[in-house]
Amino acid sequence: MKNQLFILLALVALLCVGCNISERIVFNDDMSGQYESAFDMSSIMKLAKQATPEDPDKEYKVMDTLMVFSEIMETYKDSISQLSVKEQTKLEKLKGMTMRMHMDEREGIFKMKVQKGFSNFDQIAFISNDMNDLFDVAKQQGGANEAQSPVDDFMKAEPVTYTFENNVFRRVDIETLKEEDTDFSNKVDENTSDTKTESNSEMGDQLDEMMGQFTEVLKKSTMTLEYVFPRVVASVSHEGATVSDDGKTVTFVIDMHTLQEEKELLKSFEVVLEEK
Numbered sequence: 001m002k003n004q005l006f007i008l009l010a011l012v013a014l015l016c017v018g019c020n021i022s023e024r025i026v027f028n029d030d031m032s033g034q035y036e037s038a039f040d041m042s043s044i045m046k047l048a049k050q051a052t053p054e055d056p057d058k059e060y061k062v063m064d065t066l067m068v069f070s071e072i073m074e075t076y077k078d079s080i081s082q083l084s085v086k087e088q089t090k091l092e093k094l095k096g097m098t099m100r101m102h103m104d105e106r107e108g109i110f111k112m113k114v115q116k117g118f119s120n121f122d123q124i125a126f127i128s129n130d131m132n133d134l135f136d137v138a139k140q141q142g143g144a145n146e147a148q149s150p151v152d153d154f155m156k157a158e159p160v161t162y163t164f165e166n167n168v169f170r171r172v173d174i175e176t177l178k179e180e181d182t183d184f185s186n187k188v189d190e191n192t193s194d195t196k197t198e199s200n201s202e203m204g205d206q207l208d209e210m211m212g213q214f215t216e217v218l219k220k221s222t223m224t225l226e227y228v229f230p231r232v233v234a235s236v237s238h239e240g241a242t243v244s245d246d247g248k249t250v251t252f253v254i255d256m257h258t259l260q261e262e263k264e265l266l267k268s269f270e271v272v273l274e275e276k
Contacts, residue, residue, distance in 0.1 A: 019039055019040055019041040019042075019043065019044055019221055020039075020040040020043070020222050020223075020224070021037075021039055021040075021222070021223045022036075022037070022038045022040075022223070022224040022225075022226065023036070023037050023223075023224070023225050023226070024036040024038075024227075024228075025124070025162075025226075025227050027227070027229050027230055028230060029230045030120075031120065031164060031230075032119045032120060032121075033117070033118060034116075034117050034118075035115065035116045035117075035124050035127060036113065036114070037113070037131065038112070038113040039111065039112045039113075040110075040111050041110040041111070042108055042109050042110055042111065043220065043221065044110070045103075045105070045108045045109065045110045046108035060104070060105040061103060061104075062103070062104050063102065063103045064100075064101075064102050064103075065100065065101045066098060066099075066100045067098065067099045067101075069094040069095065069096075069097045069098065069099075070096060073091060073094065073095065091133070093133070094130060094133060096117055096118075097114065097115070097116045097130070098114070098115050098116075099112065099114045099115075100112070100113045114131060121162070121164050124162055125162055126161055127162075128159055128160050128161070128174075129159070159173065159174045160172060160173055160266075161174050161177060163177070167272060167273045167274070167275060168271070168272050168273070169229070169271045169272075169273065170269065170270050170271075171225065171266070171268070171269040172267070172270075173266070173267040173268065176267045176268055219255050219256075219257045220255070221255065221256040221257075222253055222254065222255050222256065223254050223255075223256065223259060223266075224251065225241075225250075225252040225253075225269065226249065226250070227249070227271060228248060228249045229249070229271070229273055230248070231248065231273045231276065232246075232247035232248060232273070232274045233247055233250055233271055233273060233274070234272045234273060234274045235271075235272045236250055236252075236270070236271050236272075237268065237269060237271070238252055238269060240252060240253075240254065250271050
């Protein structure tokens with residue numbers, strides 16, 4: 001049973017990292033803007049389809065759904081009003097978020113995109129935590145079991161935060177920023193959930209070993225960061241990043257295999273803008 005669990009976890013991990021993930025933020029002059037996170041798992045669906053014998057009687061699923069969370073919250077406002085103040089505050093942060101899911105089993109397409117407009121920078125500082133809350137709501141709306149599953153951790157957004165101070169934009173791992181700034185811990189506690197997950201180092205080591213068997217799949221899967229600024233970029237922390245001809249858009253593409261091997265690579269991604 002234990003070995004079967006490891007295999008299941010490895011397969012789910014492959015589904016989550018064996019896809020193309022993109023993160024895009026467009027900033028206006030006042031640092032308001034649009035956040036977008038997209039997941040394309042079509043390559044994994046196509047592999048699964050190729051490995052499964054063709055069934056002429058199978059009814060292939062097609063889904064194209066747009067979830068507007070402001071509308072969902074309005075529909076269930078009476079139930080939400082019965083929740084604790086903390087839970088209501090958590091759901092309030094989902095206002096303005098939309099999630100579109102497009103799946104076509106026959107064509108091997110499975111894509112998901114989350115978007116949120118923001119009027120000030122603070123509204124996206126902890127959006128990775130908001131994303132996890134969004135996935136929980138989406139799971140419940142889809143009729144999924146609310147009980148915690150051993151594989152749920154793989155479906156969580158990467159715990160990062162965004163900062164912008166003194167013309168410097170950072171995408172930084174929350175734990176890394178905690179180590180740099182002790183005062184930051186208090187802000188994290190106010191903006192993240194209380195749920196803690198105990199890590200199992202033995203399980204983690206075995207999963208890393210099993211994931212190594214999917215090297216070719218991971219090499220073809222990528223994470224893309226794209227940030228569009230209202231001013232010219234002076235410098236970028238990562239050598240592999242490119243800057244557009246107008247000097248205002250930074251793009252960084254990295255394959256999932258490299259991220260799996262170099263876990264510190266995206267602990268901190270920094271862009272320095274020119275002075276106004």
